[in-house]
Amino acid sequence: MAGSVLSAEALRVSLGPVDVLDGVSFSLARGETLGVVGESGCGKSMTALAAMGLLPQPHRLSGRLVFDGIELAGLDEASHRRLRGKRMAMIFQEPMTALNPVIPIGRQIAEMLEVHENASPTRARAQAVELLRQVGIASPAERAHATPHLLSGGMRQRAMIAMAIACRPDLLIADEPTTALDVSVQAQILDLLLELQRSQGMAMLFISHNLGVISAVSDQIMVMYAGRVAEIGPAADVLTRPGHPYTSGLMATMPDPSHRVAVLPTIEGQVPDLHHRLPGCAFAPRCPVAEARCHQAIPPMLGQHHQVACVRQDVAA
Ligand SMILES: Nc1ncnc2c1ncn2[C@@H]1O[C@H](COP(=O)(O)OP(=O)(O)OP(=O)(O)O)[C@@H](O)[C@H]1O
């Protein structure tokens, strides 16, 4: 974990009786992107919210979660708030989660700089315009006066990104940042994030249910299922030699650009109800190669750099 910006070790988060995260471990190195993928409800957003200190209340958190040497588990709210915005920032699927619809975007960004960087109002205003230019907003000085509700979805997303990177955070968390956008705008926003990441050297935790998007941006990939890590490793290894049948299943649902199909294939079966966890591997009810032993104990994480939580790595695609 040395040198990592964000790392988790056996992280568990419980909301009431439900363990929404159950033994999650990963390490995100400075300047790298960890792509987090999995179907709806598998714990992607909970992982992000745990890092940001924005989990629903009340919750219980155990295990370790460390940001640049700072233990986040049990960190008081005031300290966590100081990290947010300045040293770690998050962009959401829906920009209105982070933007005030009726305050001009330039003003919102400038305020961020005044609060966290002690910038003077004049300098903050100039920097806000520069940030809007950086995220590809044309005529940024004029656009700075626009309120978010007057902007297009893509422009709002850019404004939220400008606000997130305003204080040059060490860690940017992007939770489905392109899902709500048109396909052409999606590609532009992905390119923008990658370019900003390279130029600023931020680490990025990039969340998507779309393995295609994840494969385009990630250095490392973490595949989550039912609040646990199914597989984690260097992106190229996970994509070319998936070790977990769930990863293989997700890959089979990726659209093949040479075949246009109306309905994408999905993995058969349902994601499990976390209120009623079964003993053993959470994927067992849907796994095409499950054996009796899979239903008995949670499979251990095997491997070094490329780790897989499956007892049958002999059969992976
Ligand atoms: N406020 C809440 N209270 C209780 N349980 C919740 C709450 N929010 C989410 N959950 C549960 O936590 C689990 C993990 O949810 P999470 O939002 O992390 O999923 P996700 O992987 O981000 O899914 P999606 O792709 O739909 O965004 C789910 O089972 C969900 O039902």
Ligand code: SF4
């Ligand atoms: S442990 Fe068993 S059920 Fe789980 S993914 Fe591997 S083979 Fe399938």
Ligand SMILES: [Mg+2]
């Ligand atoms: Mg989510």
